[in-house]
Amino acid sequence: MTSQQHTASFSREAAFDLLRGVNAYTRSTLMQGLAEVAARHPEAEIDVAFNHKQVACKTWARDAVYDTLGGDIGSILVLGGWYGVFAGILFDDPRFTIGKIVSVDIDETVGPVARTLNGAWADRFDAVTEDMYALPYRDHRADLVVNTSCEHIADLRAWLDLLPKGARVLLQSNDYFSEPTHISCVASLEAFEAQAGLSTVLYAGSLPQKKYTRFMLIGEV
Ligand SMILES: C[S@@+](CC[C@H](N)C(=O)[O-])C[C@H]1O[C@@H](n2cnc3c(N)ncnc32)[C@H](O)[C@@H]1O
Numbered sequence: 001m002t003s004q005q006h007t008a009s010f011s012r013e014a015a016f017d018l019l020r021g022v023n024a025y026t027r028s029t030l031m032q033g034l035a036e037v038a039a040r041h042p043e044a045e046i047d048v049a050f051n052h053k054q055v056a057c058k059t060w061a062r063d064a065v066y067d068t069l070g071g072d073i074g075s076i077l078v079l080g081g082w083y084g085v086f087a088g089i090l091f092d093d094p095r096f097t098i099g100k101i102v103s104v105d106i107d108e109t110v111g112p113v114a115r116t117l118n119g120a121w122a123d124r125f126d127a128v129t130e131d132m133y134a135l136p137y138r139d140h141r142a143d144l145v146v147n148t149s150c151e152h153i154a155d156l157r158a159w160l161d162l163l164p165k166g167a168r169v170l171l172q173s174n175d176y177f178s179e180p181t182h183i184s185c186v187a188s189l190e191a192f193e194a195q196a197g198l199s200t201v202l203y204a205g206s207l208p209q210k211k212y213t214r215f216m217l218i219g220e221v
Contacts, residue, residue, distance in 0.1 A: 012042045030092035033117040037083070044113045049083045057214050058089045060207050061148060061170060066095055068203045068218050069144065069168070074099040077142035079132040079159075080149030081105050084114025084125070091121045102142075103127045104135065137163045148172035151182040156195050160221050167221045171196055176212035189215045 019035035022028075037046045048054070065073075073096065078086055081103030090096055101124065103114050114127035132153065137145075145163060150156050150173035163169070173192050177185045186192040189206050192215040203218035 012038050028092055029120045030088045030117075033088055033119055036116050036119060037113055040116055041113045044083060044110075046083055046113065046117075049085050053209050054085065055089075056209070057148065057172065057207060058086045060205075060214075061086065061146075061172065061216060062089050062093060064203050064205065064216060064218060065090075065144070065170060066093075071096040073097075074143040076101045076144045076146060077140075078103045079105075079135075079145065079147040080152055081110075081114060081127065081146075082107075082149070083110055084117045084127055086146065086148060087114070087121075087125055088117050091118065091125070098124065100124050100126075104130050104132055106131050133159060133162065135162070137167070141167070144168050144170060146170045150192075150196075151176065151185050153184055156184060157197055160196065160198075163221045165221060166199070169198070169217075169219060169221060171217045172214055174212045174214045186215065192217060 015038040016035050019031055019038055023031035023035055034046065034050060037044055076090070076098060078101060081087065082105060084103045087101040087103050090098060090101065105111065105127070106129065108129040111127035111129055115122070115125070118125040141164060145167055147169070150171050153159055173184070173186050175185055175187055176182055186195055189204055193201065193204060196217055198217060198219035198221060200220040201217060203216065205216050207214045207216070
């Protein structure tokens with residue numbers, strides 16, 4: 001077989017074998033979860049959700065949480081959680097002690113994938129299908145509310161107003177205006193701070209990427 005033929009036939013089975021090898025080499029439980037996703041959810045765009053840019057944004061968030069809030073966090077709610085990659089990155093990091101992570105997404109197809117990815121932590125992880133504008137936040141207080149999909153939601157401030165005053169949040173957005181599903185991009189970190197209008201800002205930073213810059217805020221509503 002030529003290398004060209006092999007490239008054309010690189011399959012989910014090959015991805016599964018490769019990721020199991022990565023798991024064996026790195027001893028990362030999350031790599032085992034990725035291998036399970038490749039095997040059980042061939043339709044999932046996990047290669048998009050776990051590409052190097054997405055991973056860079058999530059490890060940046062993870063390290064900022066650790067530096068700003070510490071590693072002992074009771075409960076985390078992730079809105080627009082997609083395939084649960086951020087939850088897996090937190091669970092997989094031994095610096096953190098996390099009680100529970102619930103990942104919420106309006107897309108009913110992503111929850112099963114998120115549960116597979118986080119299967120090793122099934123007792124502390126759940127994925128639910130819900131519109132983030134329809135959750136009873138005041139009844140279910142989380143120690144940290146994460147939304148790394150702010151560029152995807154129509155009215156960030158209207159959503160933040162649903163949270164209890166003083167709720168701790170981590171927010172990410174970007175200036176990638178040309179992507180059609182990005183309906184709420186911001187041009188700068190200052191614009192993002194103004195859009196969010198947090199009462200307390202504990203961290204504000206930018207992460208330049210090749211095609212866009214990602215912005216992050218950690219603070220209180
Ligand atoms: C492309 S993904 C995540 C992008 C982001 N850069 C990240 O990695 O976290 C955006 C997710 O937000 C979800 N989403 C959009 N509007 C939502 C809403 N109102 N409630 C819950 N989830 C929502 C979409 O279904 C999608 O899975």
